[in-house]
Amino acid sequence: MTTALTSRKASTKVVRILARYQLKASGHVVYAVRPSKGGDPYYTTIVNGKASGCTCPAMKPCYHMLQLEERETGRIVNQVEAMLNASDEVDEDEAYEAWKHDHGYDEPMTREDYAAFFDPNGWGL
Numbered sequence: 001m002t003t004a005l006t007s008r009k010a011s012t013k014v015v016r017i018l019a020r021y022q023l024k025a026s027g028h029v030v031y032a033v034r035p036s037k038g039g040d041p042y043y044t045t046i047v048n049g050k051a052s053g054c055t056c057p058a059m060k061p062c063y064h065m066l067q068l069e070e071r072e073t074g075r076i077v078n079q080v081e082a083m084l085n086a087s088d089e090v091d092e093d094e095a096y097e098a099w100k101h102d103h104g105y106d107e108p109m110t111r112e113d114y115a116a117f118f119d120p121n122g123w124g125l
């Protein structure tokens with residue numbers, strides 16, 4: 001009973017995030033977190049949405065890894081949702097631009113082309 005209480009207490013500890021770094025090339029995320037007893041920050045790494053390590057002395061996976069992985073998963077979900085919402089708006093335009101490009105409609109017409117198209121009989125519109 002004491003054990004259950006203690007572990008429940010441990011799992012409700014809230015990670016205090018000092019900073020979040022994202023390495024552009026790899027997409028890896030590093031969190032600097034404040035130790036509950038103060039002192040130098042610990043660093044928790046997230047690779048492809050999975051916590052891969054933490055510099056704190058606790059048994060792994062520690063609560064930093066668990067909480068930050070959860071946080072990161074939420075972030076990714078938000079990003080994907082934002083991308084999906086955004087693409088609803090821009091996709092149509094982009095598809096149209098691509099279609100125009102494929103069909104040569106983005107080239108400016110020459111005066112001769114224009115005349116041939118709109119005034120094929122040379123009536124001088």
Ligand SMILES: [Zn+2]
Nearest residue numbers: 054056062064
């Ligand atoms: Zn940790």
